[in-house]
Amino acid sequence: MCGIVGYVGPNQAAPFLLEGLTKLEYRGYDSAGIAVMDGSEIKIEKSVGRLGALQTKLEQNMLQGTIGIGHTRWATHGRPSDVNSHPHTDCSGKFVVVHNGIIENYLELKEKLIERGHVFLSETDTEVVAHMMEEYYSGDFEAAVKKVLAEISGSYSLVFLSENDPDKIICSKQDNPLVIGLGNGENFIASDIPAIINRTRRTYILSDGEMAVITKDSVWVMNRQGVPVTKKVFEVNWDAEAAEKGGYEHFMIKEIYEQPKAIRDTMMSRLAKDDSHIIFDELKWTKEDVAAINKIAIVACGTAYHAGVVGKYYIERMARIPVEVDIASEFRYRSPLIDENTLMIVISQSGETSDTLAALKEAKRLGARTLAITNVVGSSVSREADQVIYTWAGPEIAVASTKAYTTQLISVCLLATYLGDLRETLPADEMQTIIKGLRQLPMQAHELLENVEPIKTFAELYGFKEDVFFIGRSLDYAVALEGALKLKEISYIHAEAYAAGELKHGTLALIIEGVPVIALATQLDVYEKTLSNIKEVKARDAIVIGIAFANDDKICKYVDHIICIPETSKFLAPVLAVIPLQLLAYYAAVTRGCDVDKPRNLAKSVTVE
Ligand code: AGP
Numbered sequence: 001m002c003g004i005v006g007y008v009g010p011n012q013a014a015p016f017l018l019e020g021l022t023k024l025e026y027r028g029y030d031s032a033g034i035a036v037m038d039g040s041e042i043k044i045e046k047s048v049g050r051l052g053a054l055q056t057k058l059e060q061n062m063l064q065g066t067i068g069i070g071h072t073r074w075a076t077h078g079r080p081s082d083v084n085s086h087p088h089t090d091c092s093g094k095f096v097v098v099h100n101g102i103i104e105n106y107l108e109l110k111e112k113l114i115e116r117g118h119v120f121l122s123e124t125d126t127e128v129v130a131h132m133m134e135e136y137y138s139g140d141f142e143a144a145v146k147k148v149l150a151e152i153s154g155s156y157s158l159v160f161l162s163e164n165d166p167d168k169i170i171c172s173k174q175d176n177p178l179v180i181g182l183g184n185g186e187n188f189i190a191s192d193i194p195a196i197i198n199r200t201r202r203t204y205i206l207s208d209g210e211m212a213v214i215t216k217d218s219v220w221v222m223n224r225q226g227v228p229v230t231k232k233v234f235e236v237n238w239d240a241e242a243a244e245k246g247g248y249e250h251f252m253i254k255e256i257y258e259q260p261k262a263i264r265d266t267m268m269s270r271l272a273k274d275d276s277h278i279i280f281d282e283l284k285w286t287k288e289d290v291a292a293i294n295k296i297a298i299v300a301c302g303t304a305y306h307a308g309v310v311g312k313y314y315i316e317r318m319a320r321i322p323v324e325v326d327i328a329s330e331f332r333y334r335s336p337l338i339d340e341n342t343l344m345i346v347i348s349q350s351g352e353t354s355d356t357l358a359a360l361k362e363a364k365r366l367g368a369r370t371l372a373i374t375n376v377v378g379s380s381v382s383r384e385a386d387q388v389i390y391t392w393a394g395p396e397i398a399v400a401s402t403k404a405y406t407t408q409l410i411s412v413c414l415l416a417t418y419l420g421d422l423r424e425t426l427p428a429d430e431m432q433t434i435i436k437g438l439r440q441l442p443m444q445a446h447e448l449l450e451n452v453e454p455i456k457t458f459a460e461l462y463g464f465k466e467d468v469f470f471i472g473r474s475l476d477y478a479v480a481l482e483g484a485l486k487l488k489e490i491s492y493i494h495a496e497a498y499a500a501g502e503l504k505h506g507t508l509a510l511i512i513e514g515v516p517v518i519a520l521a522t523q524l525d526v527y528e529k530t531l532s533n534i535k536e537v538k539a540r541d542a543i544v545i546g547i548a549f550a551n552d553d554k555i556c557k558y559v560d561h562i563i564c565i566p567e568t569s570k571f572l573a574p575v576l577a578v579i580p581l582q583l584l585a586y587y588a589a590v591t592r593g594c595d596v597d598k599p600r601n602l603a604k605s606v607t608v609e
Helices: 013-023 051-060 106-115 127-136 141-151 240-244 251-257 259-270 287-291 302-319 354-365 380-384 403-422 428-449 453-462 475-491 500-505 524-539 573-591
Strands: 003-008 031-037 042-048 067-073 095-103 154-162 169-174 179-182 187-190 202-205 210-214 219-223 295-300 323-327 342-348 369-374 387-390 467-472 494-499 516-520 543-549 561-565
Touching: 003 013, 003 095, 003 154, 003 169, 013 031, 013 051, 013 067, 013 187, 031 051, 031 095, 042 051, 067 095, 067 154, 095 127, 095 259, 106 127, 127 141, 127 154, 141 154, 141 169, 141 210, 154 259, 179 219, 251 259, 251 573, 259 403, 259 428, 287 403, 295 302, 295 354, 302 323, 302 342, 302 403, 302 475, 342 354, 342 403, 354 369, 354 380, 369 380, 369 403, 387 403, 403 428, 403 573, 428 573, 453 561, 453 573, 467 475, 467 500, 467 524, 475 494, 475 516, 475 573, 494 500, 500 524, 516 524, 516 573, 524 543, 543 573, 561 573
Parallel strands: 295 323, 295 342, 342 369, 369 387, 467 494, 467 516, 516 543, 543 561
Antiparallel strands: 003 067, 003 187, 031 042, 031 067, 095 154, 154 169, 169 210, 179 187, 179 202, 210 219
16 A cells, blocks of 8 residues: 655655655555745656665755655556656646545546546556546636545545645545644644654544645644535554554454455456446457357466355356366476366466466466456556456465455456356346445454454354364355464464265365364255254364354354354355454464464565465
8 A cells, every 4th residue: 555654844755755665665656746835836757666776866966845745556557667657747837736545536527537537647546536636627726636535545645735825734544544744833644554654653543534735834624615624633552563563463364454454455346326337447358259258277276276266166156167276386296178168367466476376377388368466556467467457455464365365356246247248148236236236344353353252252262273164155255265264374273164965975074073164054055954054063062153044043052152244145255254253363473472464485576386
């Protein structure tokens, strides 16, 4: 995720901006830039790459002035480059903006602005905001910002400078963090507390829908309509490390809690307003192109592979195209049957996993069309594939993948729906139901995360067991695979996932008194069969924790404990069902005193074979 800093006060702004951006480096970024006002003119310096590259430019041309804003960019719209780096300006260069998040309606806004003669330099969604300021400004900086905020939709923290008001910074936020640091005769702005913790511990944490007008001596907070808001000072008492994790104990739990936003960011701009279809501007496919695909091969590793298992189910059910799913390290050594009518989909959070990249190259060599689903703009797989769908989860720092997985599920669901529509295999009413269900997911994920106490208790009760089994049928089985991997990799508990119907073909021998079995029962077309499997393990005195919909009052009779998830369609259940499993793994690892964010022997990105 991008980082934002801002300064207004008596001192030179640039040194603080650089210091603040350095403190945000841990969040990951691909480019950086600052804008400083020298009293009458705003000057900008920016550069792709590490902060060192920006620093080198500044050594030759240090920006002078006591008010400024800065940004580290994690690319979403437009690849990493000097021109796509923030800050962005309007045509006149008088309005400057930095932004975190996604402006969902930027394409339509951009078209209108181009018609009105605005010239765009970058491929970013952010640049529209600067041009809108130019369009709406008529002598009142604050009024222009309000007009812009009323027209944009999406998630953002935005910080504005205007040459016409050389002593002010204006900022606002929606679904992205923004903090104001209160100093003596100076004030600071940051997307995250670590950037300002060395300068002040007195802060205002902005809430969604609020905006602030900041000078060196004052901070006025109001809502977007201009109604004043009284803020309480939040005294930060975290140390620097805790501040990086936003007050959470580990990056993993922070990222688990970021899922509602990550899911929203990944899908909202891709859902038609009337729920009638999926918008994939990035896929330049015609009906004929899609009709020519006679097979899809999904290839990935680890958690991304588990998202692929769900993807197979989605695509086969919605688009009626046969799908094979392979582990990347197996795929390229089995002489795969791939040709120009095959669509090869690779899924990779980092976009750098060596086996996945090699499999992609092999598929290309065999003539397949290729599509990458990845979280990192400009990553190796994104450059190698013909087409790319980005998951907009923001940087994932914990080794255990969480928000990348749920956004991969969203991406494969959108893709399957899109293909089903083009191939006319998905009836319009079913498509609408899926899209309506997607829209509810961020709120439902948020609801789930509000009630974690029972999950903590189960983790404490069973966190010292040697073996845990995960069972489920259909999509529940796919989620069980991911639940078992999560538990293994961070808590070091031996965990196995089984298709529930497969138990009696061998594994049932391992089910003895007291063995925990996590049973997923969200797939109603196989519900009764799953219940029979639950009875089988209960008959061997296993301890069963059921994962089921909140309205399921039948399952309670057959399980020892139950974790409820909000009701949704069978297709979308995996997105919600995995969250308790992530939490279970997390709290089990904490209970056992494991190094949650850096589990032994594992790397975040596996760039060797
Ligand atoms: C999951 O928690 C793992 N850390 C791992 O399985 C990961 O998903 C796998 O290495 C693939 O990584 P990628 O998505 O970056 O390609």
